[in-house]
Amino acid sequence: MAKMKGFRKLTNVAEALQIALKECSRVRVGTEMVSAECALGRMLAEDVIAQHDVPPYDRAAVDGYAIRSEEAFSASQSNPAIFRIVGVAEAGGGRKRVGPGEAAEIYTGAVMPEGADAVSMAEDCEREGDEVRVLRAVAKYANVSRCGEDIKKGEVVFRKGHVLKAWDIGVLLSIRMREVAVKTRPKVAVISTGSELVEISDPRALDETSLVDSTRPMIKALLAKAGCDVVDGGIVHDEIEAIRDRISNLAAQADLIITIGGTSVGGKDLVPDAVGGVQGSRLIFHGIAAKPGKPLGFGIFMGRPLFMLPGYPVSALVGYECIIKPMIASLTGTPAKEREKVKARLTRRVPTTPGVRHFLRVVLEREGEWIKAKPIALTGSGLLSSVAKADGLVIVGEDKEGLEEGEVVEVELLGD
Amino acid sequence: MAKMKGFRKLTNVAEALQIALKECSRVRVGTEMVSAECALGRMLAEDVIAQHDVPPYDRAAVDGYAIRSEEAFSASQSNPAIFRIVGVAEAGGGRKRVGPGEAAEIYTGAVMPEGADAVSMAEDCEREGDEVRVLRAVAKYANVSRCGEDIKKGEVVFRKGHVLKAWDIGVLLSIRMREVAVKTRPKVAVISTGSELVEISDPRALDETSLVDSTRPMIKALLAKAGCDVVDGGIVHDEIEAIRDRISNLAAQADLIITIGGTSVGGKDLVPDAVGGVQGSRLIFHGIAAKPGKPLGFGIFMGRPLFMLPGYPVSALVGYECIIKPMIASLTGTPAKEREKVKARLTRRVPTTPGVRHFLRVVLEREGEWIKAKPIALTGSGLLSSVAKADGLVIVGEDKEGLEEGEVVEVELLGD
Numbered sequence: 066m067a068k069m070k071g072f073r074k075l076t077n078v079a080e081a082l083q084i085a086l087k088e089c090s091r092v093r094v095g096t097e098m099v100s101a102e103c104a105l106g107r108m109l110a111e112d113v114i115a116q117h118d119v120p121p122y123d124r125a126a127v128d129g130y131a132i133r134s135e136e137a138f139s140a141s142q143s144n145p146a147i148f149r150i151v152g153v154a155e156a157g158g159g160r161k162r163v164g165p166g167e168a169a170e171i172y173t174g175a176v177m178p179e180g181a182d183a184v185s186m187a188e189d190c191e192r193e194g195d196e197v198r199v200l201r202a203v204a205k206y207a208n209v210s211r212c213g214e215d216i217k218k219g220e221v222v223f224r225k226g227h228v229l230k231a232w233d234i235g236v237l238l239s240i241r242m243r244e245v246a247v248k249t250r251p252k253v254a255v256i257s258t259g260s261e262l263v264e265i266s267d268p269r270a271l272d273e274t275s276l277v278d279s280t281r282p283m284i285k286a287l288l289a290k291a292g293c294d295v296v297d298g299g300i301v302h303d304e305i306e307a308i309r310d311r312i313s314n315l316a317a318q319a320d321l322i323i324t325i326g327g328t329s330v331g332g333k334d335l336v337p338d339a340v341g342g343v344q345g346s347r348l349i350f351h352g353i354a355a356k357p358g359k360p361l362g363f364g365i366f367m368g369r370p371l372f373m374l375p376g377y378p379v380s381a382l383v384g385y386e387c388i389i390k391p392m393i394a395s396l397t398g399t400p401a402k403e404r405e406k407v408k409a410r411l412t413r414r415v416p417t418t419p420g421v422r423h424f425l426r427v428v429l430e431r432e433g434e435w436i437k438a439k440p441i442a443l444t445g446s447g448l449l450s451s452v453a454k455a456d457g458l459v460i461v462g463e464d465k466e467g468l469e470e471g472e473v474v475e476v477e478l479l480g481d
Numbered sequence: 482m483a484k485m486k487g488f489r490k491l492t493n494v495a496e497a498l499q500i501a502l503k504e505c506s507r508v509r510v511g512t513e514m515v516s517a518e519c520a521l522g523r524m525l526a527e528d529v530i531a532q533h534d535v536p537p538y539d540r541a542a543v544d545g546y547a548i549r550s551e552e553a554f555s556a557s558q559s560n561p562a563i564f565r566i567v568g569v570a571e572a573g574g575g576r577k578r579v580g581p582g583e584a585a586e587i588y589t590g591a592v593m594p595e596g597a598d599a600v601s602m603a604e605d606c607e608r609e610g611d612e613v614r615v616l617r618a619v620a621k622y623a624n625v626s627r628c629g630e631d632i633k634k635g636e637v638v639f640r641k642g643h644v645l646k647a648w649d650i651g652v653l654l655s656i657r658m659r660e661v662a663v664k665t666r667p668k669v670a671v672i673s674t675g676s677e678l679v680e681i682s683d684p685r686a687l688d689e690t691s692l693v694d695s696t697r698p699m700i701k702a703l704l705a706k707a708g709c710d711v712v713d714g715g716i717v718h719d720e721i722e723a724i725r726d727r728i729s730n731l732a733a734q735a736d737l738i739i740t741i742g743g744t745s746v747g748g749k750d751l752v753p754d755a756v757g758g759v760q761g762s763r764l765i766f767h768g769i770a771a772k773p774g775k776p777l778g779f780g781i782f783m784g785r786p787l788f789m790l791p792g793y794p795v796s797a798l799v800g801y802e803c804i805i806k807p808m809i810a811s812l813t814g815t816p817a818k819e820r821e822k823v824k825a826r827l828t829r830r831v832p833t834t835p836g837v838r839h840f841l842r843v844v845l846e847r848e849g850e851w852i853k854a855k856p857i858a859l860t861g862s863g864l865l866s867s868v869a870k871a872d873g874l875v876i877v878g879e880d881k882e883g884l885e886e887g888e889v890v891e892v893e894l895l896g897d
Contacts, residue, residue, distance in 0.1 A: 101681065101698070102681070102698045102701070102702070105702040105705075105706060106706075117689070119866070120692075121689060121690050121691070121692065122690050155676075155719075156675065156676070156677045156719075157675060157676030157677025157678070157692075157719065158676070158677075160690075173745070174677070174792075176690070215865065215866045215867075216866050222866075222869075223869075230869075230895070231699050231702045231703045231706070231798075232699055232794070232798060232865055232868045232869055233869055234695075234698050234699050234702050235695040235696060235698065235699035235794045235865045236695070236865050236866060236869045237695075238681050238693050238694070238695035238698050238699075239693060239695040239794075239865060241681065241686055241687075241691075241693050242681075243681050243682070243686075259572065259573060260571075260572070260573030260574070261572045261573025261574075261590070262573070265517065265518070265654050265657065265658075265659050266659070270657055270659075271657075273533070273537060274537050274538050274592070275537070275657075276536075276537065276573075277654050277655060277657050278654070279650075279651040279652070279653075279654035279655040280651060282517070282518040282650050282651065282654050283647050283648055283650050283651035283654075285518070286518070286521040286647045286650050287647045289521070290521060290522075290647070303571075303572075303573065329589070376590070377590075378648070378651045378655075382647075382648060402818060402896070449631065449648055449651045449652050449655060450535070450631045450632050450638075450652060451631075452648040453638075453639075453646075453648055453649050453652045479646070480818070
């Protein structure tokens with residue numbers, strides 16, 4: 066029997082992540098121009114400097130009458146300042162002009178008429194035909210949104226590395242930027258290995274005993290959601306040469322490569338072995354102290370980081386969550402949101418192995434004041450339904466020797 | 482002066498949301514078939530029933546030797562059961578057969594050979610040439626993942642209304658579902674009104690005094706992110722007839738309509754007025770007790786819910802967050818994640834009006850043990866940079882009469 070089980074040394078989860086982050090910090094993602102309207106969630110590749118003032122002109126901040134403030138600086142109820150109304154200024158209506166002793170009816174957002182430098186609010190005025198009586202003193206620029214008040218021309222509006230939010234899109238357009246330079250999305254290639262696997266689109270998927278590849282579509286969905294540009298590498302058979310060729314092809318196109326399966330097949334470590342002997346390639350670790358998730362490997366293939374996920378979907382998911390997700394977040398600049406957590410009481414004892422991080426799937430049930438966490442019975446990490454049926458995850462640290470019945474645990478809710 | 486300011490009655494924010502949710506509960510989104518691989522985040526329109534067992538056959542859960550358990554039920558170190566090895570069973574390698582007294586070398590994931598009903602783990606065996614000695618008793622189905630153990634044929638795997646997560650995609654493929662029936666994405670039309678506005682792609686956007694529409698692209702980005710199918714209604718001039726025509730056209734294509742601007746223009750309520758007099762249309766409320774955000778309206782236009790957002794970007798954003806976002810979440814079945822919150826001390830007094838919900842943009846700074854929240858000075862809700870520059874939002878309830886300097890407030894972080 067080639068090698069019935071086991072890895073020479075299991076790497077601690079935290080250490081594995083550190084190694085992956087360090088190696089991936091060398092990944093250089095490119096820069097591309099995208100339309101500002103489509104830049105949500107993208108990371109700026111350059112500082113954004115305003116080429117225009119916002120607002121682009123002085124405008125009325127309220128409805129009222131635009132006047133020369135010096136003509137109403139001492140206006141009051143008993144000593145009103147009287148103006149002749151010469152027009153109406155509305156948003157989009159073009160620029161008006163008021164001369165001495167004149168006022169323009171003005172509405173919020175309208176360009177301030179030439180000659181006017183303040184707006185007397187409607188409630189401080191009395192109108193009679195073509196005349197308006199201003200009953201309250203008005204200071205220079207009162208009720209005027211000044212040109213450049215929001216953003217000044219030449220101002221650095223966003224720094225390089227900033228990840229654009231929805232309102233930032235609004236800001237970019239308000240300074241009339243049509244396109245912005247952003248970092249390209251990390252290009253991630255995903256390959257499944259396994260002679261037993263078929264694609265869902267393959268006619269053989271209809272055979273009663275066929276095994277449809279379900280792990281790769283799950284990982285692809287997770288990557289797309291995390292903002293990656295996914296390169297689908299398909300399924301490759303359990304042959305070292307075929308695996309090596311497929312990875313080589315993908316290494317030329319992608320920033321990172323993820324293989325699924327082939328880390329412990331028929332006693333052979335096909336993918337780790339495929340990495341060996343290739344120029345610029347090396348295996349950095351193989352096997353992490355996680356349950357499920359142990360057969361995870363990581364290396365460099367032709368200069369590209371290569372994650373080797375186990376084929377079993379739950380193990381692959383744990384590997385993705387622990388190592389790949391935080392690594393992608395570091396590349397896109399968008400830290401993954403932490404899951405919501407609740408405290409619950411465990412309904413039964415769960416033995417765990419010290420030194421290994423355990424990922425326990427639990428179903429939650431309310432019981433009076435408390436929430437109960439029922440561990441889902443498991444026979445193998447192939448059982449994806451254990452995740453789909455679970456409400457949450459209990460992560461048992463390496464320092465624990467099992468959890469007791471009734472113990473209060475923190476449950477991460479499996480929102481998405 | 483037509484109507485210088487004011488709304489007949491301001492609707493409380495909570496009440497406005499209740500009204501919108503109630504009216505929108507009548508929206509009937511359709512059903513469509515999508516490829517299971519692309520169904521992440523979609524809401525199931527039907528129960529999903531497994532048409533196949535998972536796993537589709539009995540398979541080895543460990544590496545070892547496949548045998549007939551009855552031949553090793555009393556095996557022990559001192560009384561080993563001896564088998565002749567007749568082959569190797571690997572994942573994807575086709576089904577083998579073992580007869581009485583025979584064993585097959587087997588690897589995790591391989592189909593159980595015909596005749597075998599248990600796997601003796603490699604570490605409980607000693608091999609010598611073509612023979613293997615089993616040193617430990619083996620029960621029926623020991624170390625075998627049974628056919629249907631994960632999911633049974635006929636089982637309801639997901640209920641109608643369930644929103645698909647990444648691992649659910651894996652589950653769908655493992656039961657060999659190529660397509661699933663999901664609810665269509667809510668179709669939301671967005672129109673800007675405003676004679677002063679130009680598109681960023683319009684050559685007039687280069688004029689120093691042009692005002693590029695920035696609110697509509699921001700709202701479109703928010704809607705797309707929330708899982709809507711956005712119908713872009715463009716910009717329409719400040720004319721009641723033109724607005725009414727544009728909304729009518731869009732009402733035929735969309736489930737919901739959002740207008741931006743035209744709720745309080747030049748003293749005229751263009752959009753609310755456009756709703757009047759149209760068959761099947763009515764204004765339900767106009768003006769909410771929010772600052773910024775007051776000029777929000779809601780009604781029904783030709784049977785479709787119509788949200789009237791103010792044109793100023795910050796007001797529009799508040800309206801989106803308070804009313805539209807929770808409403809979209811109710812349609813897509815994906816509750817918007819709550820923002821992360823931190824406690825901070827306010828650096829200065831902020832007056833607020835009782836009965837009005839205030840949305841205060843603050844910048845956070847660490848000061849020793851504490852976090853300080855500095856309110857951003859505001860002159861108007863046109864200042865989108867007040868949101869872009871802010872770290873968080875303090876929501877001041879209707880029961881408050883301002884916040885005191887040094888008061889501890891809850892700050893919602895503006896993550897996205």
